[in-house]
Amino acid sequence: MTISHPSFGTVADDRVIIFDTTLRDGEQSPGFSMNLEEKIRMAKALEELGVDVIEAGFPVASPGDFESVQKIAETVREAVVCGLARSGGKRDIEAAGEAIAKAPRRRIHNFISTSPLHMKYKLRMEPETVLDLIAEGNKASRHFTDDVQWSAEDGSRTEPDFLCRCVETAIRHGATTINIPDTVGFTTPDELQAIFTMLRERVPGAEKVIFSTHNHNDLGLAVANTLAAVAGGARQIECTINGIGERAGNAALEEIVMAIRTRRDKIPFQNRIETPRLLGMSRLLANITGFDVQPNKAIVGRNAFAHESGIHQDGILKNAATYEIMTPESVGWSKTSLVLGKHSGRAAFRDKLKSLGYALPDEKIQDAFERFKALADQKKTVFDDDIRALVDDETRDHDRIRFVSLDLAAGSKRPAEAELELQVDGVAKSAKVTGNGPVDAAFKAIGEIFPHDAVLELFSVGAVTEGTDAQAKTTVRLQEGGKMVDGQGADADTIVSAVRAYVHALNKLMVKRTRAEPEALPV
Numbered sequence: 001m002t003i004s005h006p007s008f009g010t011v012a013d014d015r016v017i018i019f020d021t022t023l024r025d026g027e028q029s030p031g032f033s034m035n036l037e038e039k040i041r042m043a044k045a046l047e048e049l050g051v052d053v054i055e056a057g058f059p060v061a062s063p064g065d066f067e068s069v070q071k072i073a074e075t076v077r078e079a080v081v082c083g084l085a086r087s088g089g090k091r092d093i094e095a096a097g098e099a100i101a102k103a104p105r106r107r108i109h110n111f112i113s114t115s116p117l118h119m120k121y122k123l124r125m126e127p128e129t130v131l132d133l134i135a136e137g138n139k140a141s142r143h144f145t146d147d148v149q150w151s152a153e154d155g156s157r158t159e160p161d162f163l164c165r166c167v168e169t170a171i172r173h174g175a176t177t178i179n180i181p182d183t184v185g186f187t188t189p190d191e192l193q194a195i196f197t198m199l200r201e202r203v204p205g206a207e208k209v210i211f212s213t214h215n216h217n218d219l220g221l222a223v224a225n226t227l228a229a230v231a232g233g234a235r236q237i238e239c240t241i242n243g244i245g246e247r248a249g250n251a252a253l254e255e256i257v258m259a260i261r262t263r264r265d266k267i268p269f270q271n272r273i274e275t276p277r278l279l280g281m282s283r284l285l286a287n288i289t290g291f292d293v294q295p296n297k298a299i300v301g302r303n304a305f306a307h308e309s310g311i312h313q314d315g316i317l318k319n320a321a322t323y324e325i326m327t328p329e330s331v332g333w334s335k336t337s338l339v340l341g342k343h344s345g346r347a348a349f350r351d352k353l354k355s356l357g358y359a360l361p362d363e364k365i366q367d368a369f370e371r372f373k374a375l376a377d378q379k380k381t382v383f384d385d386d387i388r389a390l391v392d393d394e395t396r397d398h399d400r401i402r403f404v405s406l407d408l409a410a411g412s413k414r415p416a417e418a419e420l421e422l423q424v425d426g427v428a429k430s431a432k433v434t435g436n437g438p439v440d441a442a443f444k445a446i447g448e449i450f451p452h453d454a455v456l457e458l459f460s461v462g463a464v465t466e467g468t469d470a471q472a473k474t475t476v477r478l479q480e481g482g483k484m485v486d487g488q489g490a491d492a493d494t495i496v497s498a499v500r501a502y503v504h505a506l507n508k509l510m511v512k513r514t515r516a517e518p519e520a521l522p523v
């Protein structure tokens with residue numbers, strides 16, 4: 001059976017559409033906000049990765065969100081660019097429609113809660129009003145595009161009969177994709193599969209639309225639930241890079257795609273994802289947001305293809321299939337582990353960046369190369385993890401505030417003194433400050449150059465590799481008015497890495513200040 005869709009034409013029954021919501025559901029979670037340039041970088045990389053739909057943001061949420069969706073719509077040429085809007089929210093739908101207008105392929109995504117709990121306590125609406133808003137929202141959206149998606153927020157906890165009425169209403173008033181989110185990560189695979197099977201059997205018009213699944217990971221079931229939904233007939237998968245998203249996150253794109261690819265025998269579906277780009281994509285996001293994935297994260301974690309025990313290493317050397325169910329190269333890990341040192345030239349450095357999955361503009365490569373040379377002077381062997389830490393740090397967009405230099409005097413005989421130079425909005429500024437230890441002095445100097453009210457909530461330092469000459473990697477968490485951000489920095493000098501992390505967090509906080517999250521629709 002095939003479906004005719006306004007953006008994708010004839011969609012074969014064995015095709016799954018990959019809908020990425022890293023820039024919307026992912027970006028709205030604590031600490032993950034991105035600035036305009038970072039979102040555009042992400043959108044371009046997502047398009048190269050081969051995602052079918054990029055949910056670029058929630059245009060009505062703030063002028064910044066509107067602008068980023070608009071710029072992504074001007075940039076992305078192949079993938080469908082999607083803007084989120086609340087069902088029936090006139091301003092929401094107009095903002096979404098205007099923001100996506102320049103995209104060759106564009107979608108408005110309407111949503112409203114349908115569960116008894118959400119309707120009663122969050123929306124304070126009667127079910128009939130919700131049905132009216134679904135109809136209104138979809139009709140209004142069709143003025144801007146033929147590609148309209150409707151979502152039943154908290155759909156997995158919605159009464160089946162009412163869910164059927166909602167979906168029927170959404171289809172009758174122009175939805176071409178129907179998404180049933182497990183908003184709170186509560187459902188189980190068999191339950192979710194049954195919901196999709198029921199909707200496809202019972203709702204008039206179901207055969208004309210694409211069903212979509214969107215799963216949160218509160219019980220660690222997001223990927224399993226997603227695959228079960230596909231078994232129940234869903235043909236669009238909503239997911240995020242590294243599984244970022246509200247609370248415990250969303251289903252991870254890289255895990256779903258590799259499950260489908262590795263277990264074709266059980267999950268026989270096609271998609272357009274270029275899997276060797278998965279690692280680079282994961283790294284780009286981690287680099288932009290400052291949140292690394294945990295080492296044991298499937299597919300993209302540092303240990304995902306590492307074999308430590310003798311028995312496993314022996315097996316791998318005899319035949320990699322003994323302990324590897326997919327090749328590291330198929331998801332972007334390189335085989336060679338060329339170690340760089342101070343005699344390595346620009347070409348080797350460039351090659352290394354490529355093999356690690358980085359695609360950087362020339363000026364960033366040049367800056368990173370200079371930092372690599374400085375590091376290689378201090379450290380005999382520069383490992384892959386050193387390069388990653390260094391490049392991740394260099395490519396972060398410290399847009400308003402940039403680290404320039406730090407001079408420190410510290411020790412047990414006198415108070416620590418830090419002389420710090422930063423660039424603030426392009427202007428060099430410096431401060432000389434004493435403190436209770438070098439970190440205190442350096443952070444006080446930042447406060448003197450750039451006064452702010454943010455409170456330091458977490459300060460942690462780790463080593464990138466082994467040995468006393470290892471680079472330090474620092475995380476700094478700042479909190480201001482309930483908004484929380486994490487910044488990261490790396491350097492051979494621990495205090496410089498701490499200052500870089502603090503500056504990164506401050507820059508992220510400034511992006512956050514410009515955003516206001518909208519609440520439920522006024523009644």
Ligand code: KIV
Pocket residue numbers: 025111151152153154179181182183184214216
């Ligand atoms: O989790 C959810 O319900 C959502 C909707 C807006 C689709 O993110």
Ligand code: ZN
Pocket residue numbers: 025181183214216245246
């Ligand atoms: Zn969600």
